Every structure is written in C-alpha cells, then in structure tokens.
Amino acid sequence: MKKKLLLSALCAFATMTMNAGGFLTNTNHGAHFLRFPAMEGVITVEGALYNPAGIGFLTPGWHIAVNNQTALQTRTIQSFYEPFRYGAGNNGMSLKKFEGKSTAPIIPSFDIAYVKDRWFGSFHFGVIGGGGKCEFDNGLGSFESVVSMLPGVVNALAPMDIVSGYSAESFMRGKQYYFGGQIGLGYKVDDHLSVSLGGRLIYASCNYYGYVRNISLTTAVDMPTAAGTIPAGTTVPAANLFNAVGMNSMAALVGDVNVNCDQSGWGFSPIIGVNYNNGRWNVGLRYEAKARLRLKNRSSTEASSMMSNLEEFQDGKKVAGDMPAFFGIGAQYKATDKFRVGLGYHYYFDDNAHQHNHKQDKLDANTWELLGGLEYDLTDRLTASVGGQMTNYGLGKKKDYISDMSFTTSSYSLGAGVKVKLSEKVDLNVSYFKTFYYSTRKNQEDYNGVGAMYNGIVQRVAASGALTPEQIDKVNTTFQNVDFSGNDLFDRTNDVIGVGVNIKF
Template structure:
C-alpha cells in the first residue's frame, strides 16, 4: 500500500532534519523542542518516545496535534585553486512540519498511533549549484587534463521525506513494569534536481578525437542536468519497556529494529544531456563517468536499486520528580549505523551515532508549566563522510517552552529550540555549516 498520498505529502513537504542521526528525525512533536529528554517521560508523546509508559496515563482517549516551523540556513564553501571562495547557500524555511499522536488508555492497556516525518533531510534549494561541482573539476586528473571549469549553475533543489505511520499496544505487567510492541510503516522519497554549466579545452579534445578517428566534433562546453528520484518502503519493529516503581521515578526504554529500505532510483537524462551538450558520446561519457566518481552525486546517477537502511536504535530515559513542582529529565539515543545495510557506500567511514539530553519541568501553578533542556548530538559522521547532499553535523540544541492547562481536558503548548551545528570541513576541502531555529505548537485534548 502506498502511503505517499496527496494528503500526506501536503502535510509533510516541509519536513527538515535537525536532530537525529543518519536520516532519522528525533523531533516527533512540539514538546521535544522544549526539552529533548522525552524517553523517560509519561505522556501522550509516548506514542513515539515511550510507548510502554502510556499505561500509566489516566483512562481516556487522547489526541495530540503538533506543528513545528523550522527557520534554517545551510551553506557550503569551497576555496578553489585560485584562492577564490565559492559559497553555496540554502535558506529555505519549513513552515509546516506536523505530527499527530492518538492514545486510548483503558485499565491496564493502551492502544496508540503516531504519524509524522520519521526521517529525511527535508527540502533545500542551493543557489548556483553545489560545492562538489568546482571541487570535482580540480580533483579529477582527467578533468584537469582537458582543463574543465565550472561556470555556475541553476538552483539545486533537494528533497528527502520519510513518512512514518506507527501503531501498537502497551500492557501493564504488574504494579511497576509495563511493555509495548508496535510496527512502523516507512515510505521514503528522495529527489535531486538542478543543472551546472562547464567548459573544457575544445582544441585538445578535438585533437584527441581526430587521433582516435572518432567522427565527432566537441562544443567546448557541457551541461550537468539531472532530475533524479529515489523511492523505498520499509517496516520497523519496535519494543518498549517501562519501570514505574513510584510516583516520583520513571524509566523508559525503547528499541527499534533496522528498517530495510531498498531504494529504486530513476534518472534518465544526465548521460544524454552530457552527450548532447558536449558534442558527442566520447566527451559526454568522459564527463558523465568522472561526475559519477563524486560520492555527492553518484547515488543519484545509478539506475536500479540500492539499500540505504535506517539503522537500529536503542533509547533510554529517566524522569524524576524532585519536588512537587520540579521534574528532572535525562535520556539518550544510540544509532547502530555501522551495522546498517548500505549498497551505495553512503555509510562508509561512519561511526555509530548518539544523542544525550537533559531537561527540566517547573510547574508555576495549576495552569502554567515552564520547560527547558539541552541536547548534544554526535551523528557518527566525520570529514571522510560529508557530501553536499548528505552532511549530518554534530550539534548543540538549546530548548525552552511553556505549557498552559486551558481546562481539565485541553493542554496547549508553545516551544522553541536553537540548534547550533558544529562547522566542519570535508577531506575534499569543502566547509559545511548549518543553523536552525525551530518553533513548536501543540494541543492535546482528552475525551
């Protein structure tokens, strides 16, 4: 069954990655932007973060609707052999990143549902191309021999959306322990579209053509023109445990299996475009093959299939009510990236990634609660792994929020996070930067 219906795409076309590791998105609701330490907390958000803890809610039907707005700036910089700094920047905002959680709690059992953008890098638009274009012309010996130069390019549009629909059941075992099982369906789509203009030494190539007896005439220029789409579907198994010995302490645990995503890649115009713009098959194929040596571009060129699985995840969290008004939170996620299946070489050089976070809830009175938190993300990526279409940088996340109890049935929340990524440079000399400000709102209604 296809999940990528028009309605779902309308909701999720602004998703963006700022927390998590290797395609995963940790921020599944607005409360995460107030304090990322959600794994040990009991609440409706547990439909994703701590499903086994849902049995400790009061009986009833809960519906929570969230939206996040992400103001983000991504940039890459390359200093060419002449010392010129070339900047490529995307500041495309994501105004609509929704998710929904539904929980039905009755006696010792809870049923739950969650839908949102479980992974992907969202949408970006880099004006003038990407940094790999000029870098490639100076790193490929063959392109250097024929004096290939990058003139500039169109806006490069990239999209990466993983729609996740999850449902399951939680059961109380005794007065302190509970467990949960669930399945998640993941529908993934990646797109890469844009062009770049290049020149090369026409006289040298024409002489080479004549020497080889090839009846072609080069043009001295070439166009990189691509419109690539990759799609995959996968299933994740999830188990959870929760330890709740008293009203002060709660410990939540969650494990997600590796999600097999065998991507089908469709791209048909790139080789043809090189041949037509460069003046023939010989020089067109040289340019196409050399472009294919770039890890940033290769995955978008290959016809057919290739795995890029979501890794298994283990999560652990604790909440502790230190006083009547103060609740302390801590949690962590661990991503088993090195064991994840990958046919294209995307994960080569990666280490396993992790996140650690702390948080605090302070109840001012019966109506208002203040929240704050911090998270450090180590993605497992390093200078060996960064590409223009896949650079997941380590980050520091500073969060705050406020919850207002409008009535006994309705809770409203507003949250904010600033995510400061740690600027890094690839082994190819390209410097990558990111910065995101995220605003969340939610409403939770108990029927």
C-alpha cells in the first residue's frame, strides 16, 4: 500500500473536483442569444430551448435554425505557497502562475419547430454543459504543492539539510461534453396564451488525463554514496536520492503516476413552459426539473485501484453529477414597430443537485442570472442588437466549492450582433459575446491538505519501523514549525463568436 502513496495522494487532491459539479450549464446556444441574451421572452425557432411555449406564436409551418459557436477561454490561477520557492524555474518565488487554455472551434446547435393550427412541436439539440477541453501544460498548484514539500521532508529525515530544491514534470487536461436533445409539444389555448410540455435527454462524455513524473531533487551538499560522491548542486531522481541516503522506504513514494479516466452517463429532465402575448408584451417562462446523472468510470489509472483516496476514479465506479433544476422567466416589449427591449431572470437549484461526496453542500447559495437586450431594425433587412448577462454564484467566503481544477466565478457578459434578412425565408445571425469574470481568492490554512497528508505519510512510514525514534522526533518538530497556509487567485477569460442561419418554409 505504500507504493506511490505520495503521488497517488497528489493526484487525488488535484483531481477530486474535476467531475462532480465541474460542468457549467450553458445558456448560450446560438448567435441569436449572443446578441440578445434575454431569450425567454422572444418568439423565435430558438425558443425550442429558451421558450418552448412561445413556439405556438410562430407562423404556421416549419422553422429551422442551425448555429455554430467558436469559444476561446483561458483559466489563470496565481498560487501562493511558501515551499514553491524551492522549485527549479521558480526563481526563488513563492507565487506561481498556472494557466490553462481552452479552445472549442465547433459548438453546434440545431432547432426545428412545426406549427399547425393550435398545436405545435419543437426539437433542440446542443451542448447543454461543458463544450471543450482545457489543458494546463505545467500542471497546477495542487500538483506542485505536494512535490514542493519533498525538500523539507528529506531534510527533516536526514542528519542535516541535504536538499536545496525540487523539479518535476506535470500536466493536466480535462474534457467535458454534455449533449442535450430536447423535445416539446404544445397547445395554443387562445390568442394570448400557450403552454408546452417536454423533456431533455442528456448524454455526458468526459475525459480526465494528467501525470506527475520525473520528480527530482537538487543536492545542497556533497553526498558520499556507495557508488561515489554526488556533488552539491546535482539534480538527481528523488527515488535515487532516497535510496542513496538509506531512506528506501520513502523511495517507493515518488514514482511516476498517470491519471486517465473516461466518464459517461445519461440523464433526463422534464420541462414545462408557458407563454403570454398581447401584441406589445410577450412573457415566457420555463421550468426544468433536475436531471439525475450517474457517470460511469472507465479508468486505466493504476493508483485508482490501490488507493481509497482515489475512489472517485476507480474503474467501473458510478459518480454522482446531477444537473440542477432551473427556472427562467423573460419578457420582451415592443416599444415601437422597430425597437424592442428584453429582460430575463434565471435561477438554478444547485443545492438539490447531488454531486460526489455531497460537494453541493459547500455552496452558500444558489446561482442566479439577470439578462437584458435591446434590438432595433435599422432597415427592413438589417437588425442590430446589444445585450448583457450577469451571473452570481453562491460561493461564500471560504470558496470551498472551487479548486484549481474546477472553478468558475461570478461574472458579467456583453454581446452584440446583427441579423441580416437574406430573403423572405432566410435570416443570418452574426454575433460576439465576451464574459468578464471577477477575480476570486481562496485562502487555505492547510494548502490543498498537504500538511495533513504529509503528516499521515510520515506517521505510516514510522509505524512500519523504517524510522528511528530520533528521526520521528525531528520530523514532528519540523512539521510544527512549517507554515502550511497558502492561497489561490482565480481568474478566467471567455470570448465567443456565433454564426447562425434561420429558415422558415
């Protein structure tokens, strides 16, 4: 059980929150939304998602919309942890920046609606959550913080300080796609009121891959060994150094570790909608019940089968990852025949969406959003619009819900675009949407639980009889004087370009 314990624990702390709650419910499903976010009150074929009851007020016949979005995102974490200063390439600094880039060139969506007399039906397909991959080429602070403690541990176990620094190669990549197919059937009660009933089938497909390898330590003094003297300033594999100084029991803890886990699962969410229209005003509302998701692992992670603290990634295990219930309401007002104003409100019932190890309990409040838009017909064939969205997450003061591997922060977004009437039956939408995230800091008294983890490791090694009483006393004294506190400053950027074509016939 000792084999690779250190790095197995590292991977557990770094990846335990990647999946459960890692998805972000996507509100943007097309170019029309990007230029006019308050879609719950709009009568359009994209109402197949946003306002399914509003489909009843479209002209009789078929309506189709095909959209694609291209999203570019960065995720930046500035991590402060005192032992980082021993890292090769960290220039003696305890503050280090970790940056991940996410690119999704193709995020498609498709809407179709049919209206006949008072009956109508609709279908929507899109990426309801996730929608791309994010790579951290240099790993994360939660990875490096565990490795950064090695010099202190080695020096605590040795008769003198023999290590001056560390180095390692680390990488993390996560991919999440939550595909949703939504169908609705509705009835227009009278000239002002329509209702709909439907549901969304969700298929989740995720992959998480990461590694920490080639862990090395730099000698602080000349070290005589059976094979010869290792000069001061030499970088050698950590396991070799442990063996060279007679710490064979510790050498087994620093082997390379790879995490590679695919997750997939199905869920279903019933949906109801209501729409009211009196000519000038149109008001729509939509309620989506919680979608219960249990994602099954297909994992080749060796440590998963060995360590209980990687149980979330055990092969064959099912992991809870519900998508929360949702309520949305929106209104559009025709100020003139050419000028329209829209407002909307979203509420996500996050506290009732079950996640792995009840992670949802770490939230202080549920998520809510405010949306708005202005639209003006410049000519009979050209319409311009601008809009915005404000999102507030109930992360609370401690921010325990987020980690460097899975985080989002409150934000506001601005969008703009145009609709071009190519013909009486074909419209083209082109738009741009940018999100501005609020920087969020998370302080931890025991950064990523590294202090508690190392104490546990040393005590287990001591219990095996591999350490002398003098070594145990020295380690305990050293740990009492170490400041394990640290913090992360989270930030993101997000830019989306959308193009869509609407056809009616």
